Amino acid sequence: MTYNLQKEVNEAVRAGEQSLSSLRRVLKSLDSARNWGVFDMFGGGGLTGLIKHARINDATSNMNQAKRDLQIFERELQDVVAYKDIKVEIDSFLIFADFFFDGFLADYLVQRKINQTRQEVEQAICHVERILSDLRRYN
Numbered sequence: 001m002t003y004n005l006q007k008e009v010n011e012a013v014r015a016g017e018q019s020l021s022s023l024r025r026v027l028k029s030l031d032s033a034r035n036w037g038v039f040d041m042f043g044g045g046g047l048t049g050l051i052k053h054a055r056i057n058d059a060t061s062n063m064n065q066a067k068r069d070l071q072i073f074e075r076e077l078q079d080v081v082a083y084k085d086i087k088v089e090i091d092s093f094l095i096f097a098d099f100f101f102d103g104f105l106a107d108y109l110v111q112r113k114i115n116q117t118r119q120e121v122e123q124a125i126c127h128v129e130r131i132l133s134d135l136r137r138y139n
Contacts, residue, residue, distance in 0.1 A: 005080075009138045012076040016132045019073045022066035023125045029059035030118045037114055041107040049107075056114070063121075073128070080135065 033055035040048045
């Protein structure tokens, strides 16, 4: 392998590792939101809803960082392999509905969205891990 290709592979691996770290932070914050969401669904009250939404906000912030890291990873991969960007967001209407209606149905819909987003993040983690595994074979 040429020096330039090796350099590109190493840069892609570093960017991929950063992306994995960011995605795992998203997963951790979604797990926390999910746990608070279950409590909220079964009568946790207003404070529980506030805590759940704080955790959703943490997840959103972490997701934004993960998106930036994935974009860097994608740029680093352009000369090495193809990569598919991931776009995951929690619907702001569901958050509004959860606060406004504060009932089981709204809580359920938010909980479902948290779980769906969590699955997508897990898939992204697997995808990045597969790419990193392929890249490490170059070394």
